[in-house]
Amino acid sequence: MHEYTSKARVWGLSCPGFPEEVSRARRWTRDILRGSPLAEDAELIVSELSANAILHTASGRGYGSFHLAVAVSAQVVAVSITDDGGTATAPKVEHQDQDAEHGRGLGMVSAIAHRVVIHDSDQGHTVTAELYADALRGGQPC
Template sequence: MSLHAAHPLHPTQSARARWFPGRPGSISQVRRFIAEELPSHPRQDDAILLTSELATNAIEHTRSGQHGDGFFVTVEHTCTEIVRITVHDSGNRQQTPHVTKPETDDEHGRGLFIVDALADRWGSRKGWHGQETWFEI
């Protein structure tokens, strides 16, 4: 059974989830978690990069980055060999995540641009306690 009702055509074969504290030092732990979950996946590097981008957004742009809060990362292996990774954050009062086209000299704003470029599919929706932003490879 899938963890995401929005994806009924790709039922989940297995899933793992882990909670991370909402601080910048957690990003290296997120990368290790993804590497351990996808040890021989041909797109492991993409998955690590995209998950760290979404986790960084959770820390910087949602309540997940506030003291004492955090976020969950789930890794789902579907029956169709698709891997779906979701970052569940604590939400914010701003709009849902969207791709922006940063200027050449901008220091920020490329995270979802990278996700959009590398993921097979991605999206975001309000979840049970905040926002869920996911991608598939």
């Protein structure tokens, strides 16, 4: 194998910050992961993170957008949503009671994913959720 060849594949999609783009991001993720046992979880995570970007950041204002990346290897599926920022604080997991109407989405993502990483920069926030294939084969989630 050539030293610059990798078995990991990465796809990217940029979407305008309109609510209907959440379903587009979901379908796009589903198409990439067709046949993967992690596809449904990844699709749900993309839906939640995309909606959060539109609702809570500059991505949902005026000419805003959000960016989705899906990385796939034999060991992991990682989905990342990068928003346009515009908020004073980075996203964080909040544990709300089950009757709460808002604030439970990132908690749900962290319950589904094996690892969630949040990066904050001057240009926006990136939330990456990782799903491990080993956990499906009887291994323990990391």
